[in-house]
Amino acid sequence: MKKLITLLLLIGASVAQVQAQAKDQYTKGMEKAFELWKDQKIVEASNLFERIATAEPDNWIPYYYASQVNTVASFGEKDEAKLSKQLEKAREFVDVAKAISPDNPEILVQEALINTAWIAFDGATYGMTMSQKNVQLYQKALELDPNNPRVVFSKAEWDMGAARYFGKDTAPYCKDVERALELFATFKSDTPFYPSWGKERAEQVLAACK
Template sequence: MKTLITIITLLCLQFAIGQQNYNKGMSKAFELWKAQQTDEAANLFERIAGAEKENWIPFYYAAQIHIISTYNTKEGKEIESRLAKAQNLVNEAKTFSDNNAEVLVLEAMLNTAYVAYKPNVYGMKLSAKVEELYQQAKALEPNNPRAILYHAEWKMGSARFWGKDPKAFCPEVEKAILYFENAEEPKVPFYPHWGMKQVTRVQKICNQS
């Protein structure tokens, strides 16, 4: 009996130390990201992902950094390299968390980045996929504010492309704001909870005269 208690105690201690190291590493990665040291942050997220077992969250943030970074460069090779890497990271995240609305939203953002990069090449090829990914995410989590906001932004962009009024989707933006305001704090450490700061950018379309 004493041996069993000792084993359980050691396992609990090992878990606690592992969780502490994970929290410390993730916090450091976010600090680097906030300081605009994006590559350092992405690399640290990837190292954490490699050390963790079956945890999709570090893969998610590493992929997100690469996706967002493509909008700050005009170098085609760098964009393609980052998006390819982001896809690999998304695939890893999906391996550990299937049917995850947050990962589906991120994959939709990834494909949107391809369309933004070369609309004449990827527009027709990936538009249906982007729409499908957002629909899947919203089916899994109808109140997910990131799914609603970014889907609305995607539909606004499509409307502008086809000469239609993007403001038709402004009610979706308002709905996203409501869900952001009523969202509960995540119980899982570092679970995606971002997006409210991006509302202002999308709202600019709705405020145009």
């Protein structure tokens, strides 16, 4: 009996050690990927996020960032072939993230950003269809998590852009940006590498409001 207990304790300790090592590898990998992204090494960052995701099949976060890094790089891109390749990859990654974590407001916002990148590139071609999709995505995200600062802010900024396009006043949406900043101050997540972006951009938009 004593030997059995000792064996079970050893097995438990081994499992815990393996889990700790896996967690450490995940953390180091994610930090390296963010470092590559910061250095504007978009392809390398995207590939590393994807490799991490392959090793973490139940984790939507690496796929989320693989999508986001390709999306952010597409804003301002003039080469249609390069932009198309980046946004197609972003779409593939966000679709996998959605399959892992359905009805996730963070992923819905990321999906809307992909559409926005297409609209920014060619509004005449993509504006009509993708604008309507974004309205639906932001509305659904808001219904799922009305106190998520990225959801509140992203929807407000989208609404402001639509108002400008149609020659309407953007002031009514400033209160939503202000609310988003209040939410940024208190929003927390215990999930490692959970999205935390948006506060600085919201501060810039609110400053423009005033």
